Amino acid sequence: MSDVPSSFRALRVRSEGGHSARFENLGIGELSAGEVVVRVAYSGINYKDALAVTGKGKILRGSPRTPGIDLSGVVAQSSDPRYPPGTPVLVTGCNIGEQLDGGYSEYARLPAEAIVPLPEGLSLAEAMAIGTAGFTAALALRRMLENHQSPEMGSILVTGPTGGVGSIAIALLKREGFQVTALTGKPEAARDYLQALGADVILDRNSQAMGGKPLETALWGGAVDNLGGATLNWLTRTVKPWGNIASIGLAQAHTLETTVMPFILRGVSLLGIHSVECPRAWRLAIWDKLRADWKPAGLMERIVARTIDLDGLPAACEDLIAGRVTGRTLVRIHGD
Structure with missing residues (x-):
């Protein structure tokens, strides 16, 4: 036309x-x-x-x-x-x-x-079912893998798991062989949905004690965070040594109050995910993955x-x- x-x-x-x-x-x-x-x-x-x-x-x-x-x-x-x-x-x-x-x-x-x-293998509808949310989740996974995240390091905690980014992040992580823990404020309402996506464990964010010590028990191999604020602060203190936290959103708050201790005593990496001005070569490579290997189930x-x-x-x-x-x-x- x-x-x-x-x-x-x-x-x-x-x-x-x-x-x-x-x-x-x-x-x-x-x-x-x-x-x-x-x-x-x-x-x-x-x-x-x-x-x-x-x-x-x-x-x-x-x-x-x-x-x-x-x-x-x-x-x-x-x-x-x-x-x-x-x-x-x-x-x-x-x-x-x-x-x-x-x-x-x-x-x-x-x-x-x-x-x-x-990309070949995607319809126009599927491309937007993935959309910015899915592209952002894929960019987060790419950066985590580039920084040596592996399934052997432990479960990846996904916050905001019922949203677009969180939902597709779970699907992509499962395709790469990771165990996934979903942290949600509506665990009962969303349980069937999250389990269908592949979440292995579902936690209630409202009943999760997030403490205040500079370092807490290391629980997660890494994290994909859509919330920011107190939840992201807690994640920095509870991710295992050398784990990555992909920071994507600020649905809870735009602030972050933490210490350097997780970064210098556990080697935790905080990865900023900025999909708006992603380098074009990365953009094309990620869409090539999303059409095939990373096409969400x-x-x-x-x-x-x-x-x-x-x-x-x-x-x-x-x-x-x-x-x-x-x-x-x-x-x-x-x-x-």
Whole structure:
């Protein structure tokens, strides 16, 4: 398809005079600049997206702006010969849905360097079922493995395990042969879901004593943390020698109060996971893994909790912020 309509629908967030999120009809010239125009098939809802749409977090830089930090679709127009019209593609991160207009739109105009050709073995829907959440989980696993994390070191603790990143992190860790412990604030409600993903042990975060000593009993081979704050502090004190903690999110708090003792007495490594501006070579390599060796088991059957259209976005974002969502929400815009 090479033609772009003169008007198409998008969710537009404005901050002038207070926060507002509403659907508008736009022309392609109203979107942020880019060499490639994509007819959007799918997007997803990540925590950042929910903050941007609801106005509960300062995510968008610029107003008006179209949120949505990931998308998949088919190239409609392009001035870059690498991506001729008809090419199936995906985008995660690269500042879309933040500095640049993002995926909650029937059409998106994007920088060519943000584009990833759809990997063979993934459909447009599967690419967004993985989305930014899954890519971030895969980046965390890559960095942990590069820093010598191995299954023999012990179980990996995953916090926020029912969210998109946590869910896919469990699935990926299991594919690499790790034992997984899921730390959740809703153990009974989520038990069947987490066990189906492969969690070996499920712990109740609300009843977990997190102490305050500089070092505590070493329990975990490593961790994937979506919470920050007191939970991340506790993880630094309870990961075994030479274990890695992949720090991904701040759903609990953006602060970290700890000592140097876990790092200098146990050799614990705190790995920052920044998927927005990930080097392009890493990005392509990780998507190549996600299409095959790391394609999450049960992706469409278990991890995708529901599929909505554009109209369902505002309510679905409120649900995510309120903690009522398990797994991934897929946003169908044009579909495959």
